[in-house]
Amino acid sequence: MHIGLIGASGRLGTLVCENLVQQKLTFTKIARExxxxxPSFMQLLQHVSESMIILDISLPVGTENICNIINNLEEKNLKQIKGLVIGTTGHNDRQKQLLLSTSQKIPICMVSNFSKGVYLFEEILKAKTSQGLTVTELARALGFDMAMTEIHHTLKKDAPSGTAITLAEAGKIPAKQISSVRVGKVVGDHSIHLSADSESLEIKHTAHARKLFAEGAIELCKNIYTQAPKPGFLRKEDFFIS
Structure with a gap:
């Protein structure tokens, strides 16, 4: 497996590169140029002898650019790309439509957070209880109100975060019930608050080190590459476990 990395110069990209070196995996940094x-992309492909999975952790414009390239590749070159994993969030409607058309040519997996703990958090919210209701449906039936708080470092641009939006969708929490805080160097905290008249609960995930996202991204790429799915939008749930 060879990884083509878009966004290698970013904070997460730097960690991904370090982790790839540690794991002795081959990779190519795909620059903006x-x-x-x-022709520019073809020149890069010619230096890669094996099949590639592309990991995009750049910005929405980076996703747009790679999709435009893929949509214009000849079939023989397209076969070299086994999938596109996107950890970038904040795509507009036009870019989402572009992703949809690109997924007809290669498998695409969009992930708002590469943490296994966040994936488990999402699954907890959607899990069925003994009542046949999901956890969040049961909470509301028992009279609990629900809201979310997410905290990240001051350099994070989007608010709420893509992870917060994903968790809120899993718990059917409206956007107005999401509070975003940007402070210090916090890697990432996401909390769901459940409150009734006389009691409250909190479900919380805390990321202690940014490297967990790099490790998760690489493992997800490995799983998708190994399982070799057909073109289309992939459910991330199918690839967190190898």
Whole structure:
């Protein structure tokens, strides 16, 4: 497996590169200039002898650029790309439509957070209880109100975070019930608050080190590469476990 990495110069990208070196995995840094046109990208592909899975952890414009490239590749070159894993969030409607068309050519997996703990958090919210209701449905039936708080470092641009939006969707929590805080160097805290008249509960996930996202991203790429799914939008739930 060879990983083509978009966003290698970012904070997460730097950690992904370090982890790839530690695991002795081959990879290529795909720079902004490589995505400007087909000839530039083809020149990069010619230096990669094996099949590639692309990991995009850049910005929405980076996702747009790689999708435009993929949609214009010839079939023989397209076969070299086994999938596109996207950890970027904040795509607009036009970019989402572009992703949809690109998924007809290669498998695409969009992940708002590469943490296994966040994945488990989401599954807890959607899990069925003995009543046949999901955890969040049961909470509301028991009279609990629900809200979310998410805290990240001051350099994080989007608010609420993609992870908060994903968890809120799992718990059917409206956007107005999400509070975002940007402070210090916090890696990432996500909490669901359940409150009734005389009692309250809190479900919380805390990321202690940014490297967990790098490790999770690489493992997800490995799983998708190994399982070799057909083109289309992939459910991330199918690839967190190898």
């Amino acid at each position: 490589d995505l400007q046109n087909i």
